[in-house]
Amino acid sequence: MIIDFNAHAGAWPEQHISVDKDRLLHLMDESGIDMAVVSNIGEAMGGGSGTDLKHERLIPFHTVRPDTDIKSLNGHVKGVRVYPTYHAWGFSGSRWANLLERAEGEGWIVQVYLRLRDPRALLQQVALADVMQSLSDAIESSCYVRLVITGMNFFEAESYLPLLRRKNVWFEISHLQHPMAPLDKLARKIGSSRMLFGTNTPFFYPFVTTFRTMHSGLSQEEMNRILSGNALSLLDM
Amino acid sequence: MKSSLPAEPGKIFDIHVHLLAQPEADAEFLQFAHEWRMPFAISCLGPDGSMIPNPTVDEVRRANDKVLGLMEQEPGMAYGFCYANPLHGQQALDEIRRCISGGMVGIKLWIACPCSREEAFSIFEESIALGVPVLQHAWKRIDKPLPGESVASDVAAAAKKYPDARIIMAHLGFNWRMGMDAIKDCSNVWTDTSGIDPEMGSVEYAVQMLGADRVLYGSDAPGRDTLAQLGKIPAAEISHKDKEKILHQNAEKLLNIAEAEQ
Numbered sequence: 457m458i459i460d461f462n463a464h465a466g467a468w469p470e471q472h473i474s475v476d477k478d479r480l481l482h483l484m485d486e487s488g489i490d491m492a493v494v495s496n497i498g499e500a501m502g503g504g505s506g507t508d509l510k511h512e513r514l515i516p517f518h519t520v521r522p523d524t525d526i527k528s529l530n531g532h533v534k535g536v537r538v539y540p541t542y543h544a545w546g547f548s549g550s551r552w553a554n555l556l557e558r559a560e561g562e563g564w565i566v567q568v569y570l571r572l573r574d575p576r577a578l579l580q581q582v583a584l585a586d587v588m589q590s591l592s593d594a595i596e597s598s599c600y601v602r603l604v605i606t607g608m609n610f611f612e613a614e615s616y617l618p619l620l621r622r623k624n625v626w627f628e629i630s631h632l633q634h635p636m637a638p639l640d641k642l643a644r645k646i647g648s649s650r651m652l653f654g655t656n657t658p659f660f661y662p663f664v665t666t667f668r669t670m671h672s673g674l675s676q677e678e679m680n681r682i683l684s685g686n687a688l689s690l691l692d693m
Numbered sequence: 694m695k696s697s698l699p700a701e702p703g704k705i706f707d708i709h710v711h712l713l714a715q716p717e718a719d720a721e722f723l724q725f726a727h728e729w730r731m732p733f734a735i736s737c738l739g740p741d742g743s744m745i746p747n748p749t750v751d752e753v754r755r756a757n758d759k760v761l762g763l764m765e766q767e768p769g770m771a772y773g774f775c776y777a778n779p780l781h782g783q784q785a786l787d788e789i790r791r792c793i794s795g796g797m798v799g800i801k802l803w804i805a806c807p808c809s810r811e812e813a814f815s816i817f818e819e820s821i822a823l824g825v826p827v828l829q830h831a832w833k834r835i836d837k838p839l840p841g842e843s844v845a846s847d848v849a850a851a852a853k854k855y856p857d858a859r860i861i862m863a864h865l866g867f868n869w870r871m872g873m874d875a876i877k878d879c880s881n882v883w884t885d886t887s888g889i890d891p892e893m894g895s896v897e898y899a900v901q902m903l904g905a906d907r908v909l910y911g912s913d914a915p916g917r918d919t920l921a922q923l924g925k926i927p928a929a930e931i932s933h934k935d936k937e938k939i940l941h942q943n944a945e946k947l948l949n950i951a952e953a954e955q
Contacts, residue, residue, distance in 0.1 A: 472870075472894070487928075488694035574890055576834040577868065633890055634917045636721045657893070661928035664891040666694075668920035 458489045459687040460662065461567075461628050462606050462654030464497035466507040471578070473497055475658040476507050477514070484513065487655065487662040490684075493567075493691075495519050495537050497658075500569075515691065517567060526554045534691050535565030540587045541580040541607075542572070547594035559601045565690060571607030571631055572659055584612065592619050600624055602690060604652060607631050610638040613645070620646045626690060628654035629682065630665055639682075640673045648678035652687055704937070705923070706944040707733040709828065709863060709887035709911030712759055714742045722915040726770060734948070735760060736774040736801035736828070746841065747805045750784050753777065757788065761795050772948060773797035774828055778805045779813040786819050793823050798948050799861075800827045804839050809847035817855040826859040826947055828885075833868040845875035852879040859947065861909065864888040869895045873902035880907075883947065886939070887911030891921055896929035896939070905935035909944050 463484075467474040475483075475497075484492055491513045498507070499519040509516045518529050518536040521543050529536070536559065538545060545552060559566050568591065570584050584607075595603065596619075605620065606628040613620060613627065620627055627650050632638035643651060653669060655662035669679060687693075707726070710733040713719055726733055738744035740755035748756065753776055760773040775792035777785045777800055789800055800820055806812050808829050820827045829851075833844040845866035852860050861883045866872020869892070876882040884899055884907065899908045912922035926936050945951070 486694060573892070576832075576836065579835055631890075632918065633921050635718060636725065636915045636918055637920075638918050659893065660891045661893045661925060663928035664921055664924035667924035667927065668918065671920050 457684040458487075458491075458653060458666065459684045459691075460484065460489045460492040460655050460657065460665075461604065461652040461687055462630050463492040463494045463657040463662070464500070465494055465509060465658075466496040466498040468497045468501050471501075471573075471659075473658055477509060477511060480657065481511065481513065483657055483662050487666045489655070489662060489666070491515060492657070493517055493535070493687075500537065500539055501542065517565075520555060522551055526551075526558050529558070531562050533564070535559075535567055535604075537567045537569060539569045539572075540591070541570050541575075541582050541584055544581055545587075547590045552594065556599060556601050563692075565602045565604060567604040567606055567628075569606050570612075571609075572656070584608070588612070588616055588619075592616060595619060595622070595625070602626070604628055604690075606654060607656075609633060610635065610642060613642055617645060620650060626650055626652050626686065628652045629669075630654040630656035630660060637673060639669065643674060643678055643682075648674065648681045649686060651682045652690070653683050702728070703730040704941055705729060705731040705910065706941040706950075707731055707912050707914070707919075708861065708909040708944045709885050710735040710914050711744070711916065712737040712756075712763060713744075713915060714740055714756075714759060715915075718915040722919070723767070725914070725919050732770045732772065732950075734772045734774050734799060734828070734944070735763065736776050738776055738801075738803055744803070746803065746839070747780065748776070748778055750778075750781055750788070753781070753785075753788055757792050757797075760797070761792065764796055772799075772950070774799040774801040776801050776803070777816055779808075779810075779816050780805050782812075782815070786815060789816070789819050789823070793825060797825075798950075799825045802827060802843075803830045804841040804843070806841045807843045807847045809843070809850035813851065814854070817851055817858045817860075820859070821855065821857045826861055826883075828861045828863060830864070831862045831866045831872065832864055833866055833871055845872040848882060849875045849879050852876065852882045856881055859883070861885055861947075863911065864913070865895055865899055869898055873899055877902040883907045883909055883943070885909045885911030886925055887922060888913035888917055891925045891928065893928075896925055897931055900929075900931050900935055900939075905931065905938045906943060908939045909947070910940050 737756040
């Protein structure tokens with residue numbers, strides 16, 4: 457079984473992105489993916505229309521921007537997504553505190569997106585290092601909410617190992633693009649129990665993560681954890 | 694589910710690899726190449742473990758010597774591309790002749806100067822005289838380019854000035870829509886898929902704009918994860934026949950390498 461922890465549907469015309477539910481399900485089938493955690497890219501980046509995400513194979517997460525009314529979000533989801541390199545969040549401020557309080561109450565996972573595309577192709581409002589510094593400080597001081605870090609590469613991960621080894625933090629793997637064998641190397645640093653399969657669909661080819669995971673040097677046990685075991689536990693499924 | 698084939702051992706040629714002069718990283722790549730029975734075109738952009746944008750004559754020579762050494766160790770696997778600095782004038786041409794006569798099969802230009810500048814002209818003239826292709830880095834970013842960095846329009850300008858030169862534009866030009874649009878009418882320009890993230894649609898767009906005959910698989914390893922780079926080709930929504938061309942047939946034809954030789 458494979459669970460993709462990093463997929464979007466919807467439209468973002470400026471980035472030539474347009475994927476409806478049927479197309480997403482087709483891409484998942486082509487890539488051997490059974491279920492996907494998904495949200496609407498148009499809601500996240502404000503550039504396109506919404507799309508219907510209701511389907512037994514899709515696990516919807518809310519998109520939360522700094523101006524989102526946290527109280528207005530319905531509780532019928534398993535998690536929320538924030539994009540702090542694209543939307544300026546202050547992790548020491550009340551908006552972040554309010555989000556964490558609601559997430560803790562609802563049992564929501566908070567997925568933190570650091571990168572959708574290479575920053576040389578898609579401009580970031582806040583540098584990843586600045587986001588990580590302020591996020592690390594906030595998490596170290598008080599956060600027990602379950603967090604998923606998405607969009608970090610291997611070398612960046614090496615700089616935040618204490619954070620990534622915390623029991624309430626998981627690492628989604630789609631942006632491990634370099635150097636050679638980054639999945640194997642990261643598993644040795646933080647343990648495969650902290651890693652989640654993710655594709656970054658529709659920005660990346662979803663099949664690539666399937667291909668590279670299946671051909672990695674990970675043991676079958678490690679692979680099973682990354683492909684779905686960790687996600688099933690995290691999502692309480 | 695898509696088949697992993699035809700990205701299978703013995704059916705892949707990687708047109709864009711670097712010898713980093715970092716023993717662990719280089720050994721890791723060689724192990725992968727042997728496991729996948731994958732020959733490769735390789736250049737060294739710095740003899741001492743880091744890539745040098747504007748190397749001296751001595752640095753270029755020592756970098757190329759490392760590639761010549763690897764070619765001796767890995768016959769039928771390592772096909773050398775000679776690193777050249779266009780700013781070295783006649784000395785660059787002398788170095789290219791030395792390396793090609795030593796068995797290298799191409800020339801690699803990085804970011805010493807944009808390839809549309811006059812300093813680079815003699816390199817293209819030499820490549821025509823020697824009958825070898827030029828692999829040119831091209832990277833169109835949203836912020837400022839690196840000093841001396843070429844973009845696809847530089848490659849197109851050089852290709853139009855030298856229609857007999859055979860040029861491989863690396864990385865799909867990074868911004869692959871702009872890159873393919875810029876070189877689509879230059880029949881003497883190929884492109885490689887190396888170095889950029891596995892962005893959905895990139896390989897299909899290259900095939901649509903250039904035709905599958907002008908697209909080559911490349912990884913930019915060991916700096917990049919070979920599996921993430923390789924996975925783009927089976928992932929792309931193109932025909933099996935086109936995947937085979939991209940994975941190895943086009944490179945073998947461009948470099949005049951018979952399959953049996955490998």
